[in-house]
Amino acid sequence: MLMFVGRRSVAAVFVLFTISVLVFLIFFATPGVDPAARIAGRNADPATLAQVRHEFGLDRPIPIRYGLMMEHLFVHRDLTSFVNRGALVIPQILQAVPVTLSLVAGAAVIWMVLGLLMGTVAAARRGTALDPLMMLLGVVGVSIPVYWLGEVVNLLTQSRWHSGLFSWVPPLGYVSLSDNPGEWALHLLFPWLTLAALYAGIYARVVRGEVLEALNEDYVRTARAKGLSERRILVRHALRCSLIPIVSLFGLDFGALVGGAALLTEVVFGLPGVGKLTFDSLQNLDLPVIMGCVLYAAFFVVLANAVVDVLYAALDPRVRRA
Amino acid sequence: MSSDASVAGPAPASTERARTVRPSAGPWRTALASLRRDRVAMVSLAVFLLVVLACVLAPVFEHHVAHTDAFTSNISGTTVVHGRRVPVLTPSSTGLGLGVTPIGPTWDLHHYFLGADGQGRDVMARLLFGGRNSLLIGVVSAVIACGLATVLGVAAGYFGGVLDAILSRLFDVVWAFPVYLLAISLSVVLLTSGLTVGPVHIEGDSLWLPILIIAVIYVPYVARPLRGQVLTLRGRDFIQAGVGNGATDLRILRKDVLPNVMPTVLVFLPLMTALNMLTESALSFLSIGVQPPNASWGTIINDGLGLLYTRPTVTLAPGLMIAVTAVALNLLGDGVRSALDPKARLRGAA
Numbered sequence: 001m002l003m004f005v006g007r008r009s010v011a012a013v014f015v016l017f018t019i020s021v022l023v024f025l026i027f028f029a030t031p032g033v034d035p036a037a038r039i040a041g042r043n044a045d046p047a048t049l050a051q052v053r054h055e056f057g058l059d060r061p062i063p064i065r066y067g068l069m070m071e072h073l074f075v076h077r078d079l080t081s082f083v084n085r086g087a088l089v090i091p092q093i094l095q096a097v098p099v100t101l102s103l104v105a106g107a108a109v110i111w112m113v114l115g116l117l118m119g120t121v122a123a124a125r126r127g128t129a130l131d132p133l134m135m136l137l138g139v140v141g142v143s144i145p146v147y148w149l150g151e152v153v154n155l156l157t158q159s160r161w162h163s164g165l166f167s168w169v170p171p172l173g174y175v176s177l178s179d180n181p182g183e184w185a186l187h188l189l190f191p192w193l194t195l196a197a198l199y200a201g202i203y204a205r206v207v208r209g210e211v212l213e214a215l216n217e218d219y220v221r222t223a224r225a226k227g228l229s230e231r232r233i234l235v236r237h238a239l240r241c242s243l244i245p246i247v248s249l250f251g252l253d254f255g256a257l258v259g260g261a262a263l264l265t266e267v268v269f270g271l272p273g274v275g276k277l278t279f280d281s282l283q284n285l286d287l288p289v290i291m292g293c294v295l296y297a298a299f300f301v302v303l304a305n306a307v308v309d310v311l312y313a314a315l316d317p318r319v320r321r322a
Numbered sequence: 323m324s325s326d327a328s329v330a331g332p333a334p335a336s337t338e339r340a341r342t343v344r345p346s347a348g349p350w351r352t353a354l355a356s357l358r359r360d361r362v363a364m365v366s367l368a369v370f371l372l373v374v375l376a377c378v379l380a381p382v383f384e385h386h387v388a389h390t391d392a393f394t395s396n397i398s399g400t401t402v403v404h405g406r407r408v409p410v411l412t413p414s415s416t417g418l419g420l421g422v423t424p425i426g427p428t429w430d431l432h433h434y435f436l437g438a439d440g441q442g443r444d445v446m447a448r449l450l451f452g453g454r455n456s457l458l459i460g461v462v463s464a465v466i467a468c469g470l471a472t473v474l475g476v477a478a479g480y481f482g483g484v485l486d487a488i489l490s491r492l493f494d495v496v497w498a499f500p501v502y503l504l505a506i507s508l509s510v511v512l513l514t515s516g517l518t519v520g521p522v523h524i525e526g527d528s529l530w531l532p533i534l535i536i537a538v539i540y541v542p543y544v545a546r547p548l549r550g551q552v553l554t555l556r557g558r559d560f561i562q563a564g565v566g567n568g569a570t571d572l573r574i575l576r577k578d579v580l581p582n583v584m585p586t587v588l589v590f591l592p593l594m595t596a597l598n599m600l601t602e603s604a605l606s607f608l609s610i611g612v613q614p615p616n617a618s619w620g621t622i623i624n625d626g627l628g629l630l631y632t633r634p635t636v637t638l639a640p641g642l643m644i645a646v647t648a649v650a651l652n653l654l655g656d657g658v659r660s661a662l663d664p665k666a667r668l669r670g671a672a
Binding site for chain 1: 501507648
């Protein structure tokens with residue numbers, strides 16, 4: 001088991017390193033792309049360009065620039081923004097993390113509850129109208145663009161029905177949990193529901209498939225033979241075993257979302273999280289911030305991948321030999 | 323040697339006895355027949371084709387029905403509502419009085435059916451033209467992604483060794499990179515400079531840019547399951563029999579491997595088209611996908627943001643089109659899957 005964890009960690013570090021190189025190359029070595037021209041602005045004369053290039057170290061060879069950026073990012077932790085001169089990258093990211101975590105954690109609770117409920121009900125009521133209805137709901141959830149759903153929610157809660165039904169909905173924005181827990185939840189309620197709507201559908205589909213498969217297993221027949229109630233068989237036996245693949249799926253999605261995949265939701269609801277920070281830095285092409293955000297995101301995804309793999313290996317010894 | 327050595331298909335459907343009674347339908351025809359009996363899948367296919375047809379006919383609508391131009395702004399234009407001539411854009415009467423309020427939906431196909439956008443352009447005409455691009459990008463990038471994934475996944479699974487190691491690591495890296503961040507990074511960089519590969523140069527505002535970017539980022543989604551499938555196929559008796567008979571790799575790949583992975587690819591195709599369309603719309607919504615003067619459903623939603631509270635149709639209509647098309651494609655994908663029944667699964671993206 002220890003061997004497996006070790007091997008998995010080495011692989012994770014390798015993937016992270018490759019991603020950092022890849023991102024660096026995308027932004028600094030794509031043919032025809034000149035970061036200096038962006039910093040200096042349009043129509044800058046050659047002298048200014050040369051000065052900018054020297055000032056930002058853009059005239060040095062690419063491997064050295066990569067090394068320098070990584071050194072500033074991880075060793076000195078003083079990488080600064082290209083656009084807001086003097087603004088440090090790492091504190092900006094750290095400041096944005098709680099917002100993203102709040103959004104994703106709340107949404108995760110909602111989508112897990114909804115997904116498990118809808119998936120189990122659909123599996124248990126197979127053959128009735130409830131099953132295809134639940135699954136159709138799931139497909140619709142997957143097919144709606146999340147940012148558009150957010151806009152529609154904004155339209156209803158902030159404008160159309162704001163004077164009546166939704167008069168209690170606060171304006172867009174974020175209030176930190178430590179400042180005011182009630183306001184925190186109120187501000188995040190609709191972002192949570194919007195993000196959860198997308199994932200609840202996916203999870204309901206997966207849960208349904210897994211539960212149906214489990215219901216065909218021998219141990220379920222044994223449980224029936226023992227005279228257990230259908231509900232007990234469903235929840236205690238079938239659902240419980242179906243949870244293993246769900247947990248691994250959840251780990252991956254959660255990691256990706258915390259890493260910034262919730263970008264669209266954050267942008268639409270004006271939440272100053274990591275996704276929003278990435279988006280803003282992309283808008284004004286603030287390369288150090290982009291590098292920091294993408295690496296941070298990749299870190300979470302790779303971490304989630306590794307944790308899931310190790311958990312899987314802990315649950316199923318056969319995986320360790322693969 | 324196993325008896326199904328020469329059978330090329332997902333399942334050796336026919337037996338000796340059946341063959342003497344009547345010719346076997348074959349796996350492909352069986353699947354097609356079962357797909358045609360699937361009412362949900364057929365309705366979905368019809369809806370999708372209807373959307374495609376409407377968008378293909380966009381120029382007809384623009385010139386002969388609405389008599390407008392979807393791409394030039396019409397700031398001081400007028401139109402007719404209930405027999406009265408009214409301006410398309412009226413100066414805003416609320417707040418600072420800056421900005422304009424475009425005309426809302428008239429529900430009259432000849433005069434701004436869905437109203438106008440902030441520049442006085444017909445939303446309905448733009449919706450149809452935008453749909454052409456959204457559908458084109460979705461379909462073409464899905465075909466490219468599935469094609470690339472088939473080549474790479476099959477090669478990695480079949481040849482193994484160093485090639486497999488390199489390709490698998492490559493898939494791992496792209497897989498670990500959050501798709502939206504990868505797409506956004508690539509788009510931001512390539513939009514300003516375009517892409518030059520050898521003698522080919524793609525301009526920054528070309529539709530090929532989002533097509534290629536989206537195709538590349540989703541390759542591992544299809545290639546990984548395909549690689550696994552080929553890996554198990556590789557050990558099966560009928561492949562081993564082919565090797566034993568001295569068949570070349572190319573022949574085994576063409577006659578035995580490819581026919582067995584094709585069903586999986588076919589299942590992925592509609593699902594990937596839906597996913598790619600959603601990704602394109604998200605990129606365009608962030609204004610780093612389709613570039614003006616071109617439009618797509620995503621860019622129209624973006625255009626409508628400033629008008630969300632006054633003229634929500636500009637935002638609502640393209641979103642509904644995306645949702646309807648994606649639902650149709652996903653249901654069609656489900657139908658294709660249950661007709662062919664390979665174990666394919668697709669992860670979603672936020």
